Amino acid sequence: QVQLVESGGGLVQAGGSLRVSCAASGRTFSSYIMGWFRQAPGKEREFVSAISRSGGNTAYADSVKGRFTISRDNAKNTVYLQMNSLKPEDTAVYYCAADRAPIPIPRLGRSEYDYWGQGTQVTVSS
Numbered sequence: 001q002v003q004l005v006e007s008g009g010g011l012v013q014a015g016g017s018l019r020v021s022c023a024a025s026g027r028t029f030s031s032y033i034m035g036w037f038r039q040a041p042g043k044e045r046e047f048v049s050a051i052s053r054s055g056g057n058t059a060y061a062d063s064v065k066g067r068f069t070i071s072r073d074n075a076k077n078t079v080y081l082q083m084n085s086l087k088p089e090d091t092a093v094y095y096c097a098a099d100r101a102p103i104p105i106p107r108l109g110r111s112e113y114d115y116w117g118q119g120t121q122v123t124v125s126s
Helices: none
Strands: 004-006 010-013 018-024 035-038 044-053 058-060 067-075 078-083 093-100 118-126
Touching: 004 093, 018 035, 018 093, 018 118, 035 067, 035 078, 044 067, 044 078, 058 067, 078 093
Parallel strands: 010 118
Antiparallel strands: 004 018, 018 078, 035 044, 035 093, 044 058, 067 078, 093 118
8 A cells, every 4th residue: 555645735826836745654666557637616526647667658638738747756756747837727636646557657547546545735826
């Protein structure tokens, strides 16, 4: 089992940047595919980005492609989401999640992920 704790959320103006982090407990972090999801008020939780266990494969939602970058540091048990050119529609609670499937390609489905953090609020003002 792994516990996930997000940090780094906050308030930023449109066009600005923010980096959120997710620290994982345990010594098996490198065995998990890691993903970021977000949920805006009144909306379903949606996929944002994911990264394979080695970091060699990544995936992004079309809405964030070219603006967001996911990365991981297995030595620090941490996954990051660098968010640039932020828009008001990026406002949401951002959650990290871990997928224990032993596959090389990150998955996009919310139901594929086994463990979730509590989330961190990101607010983008116009």
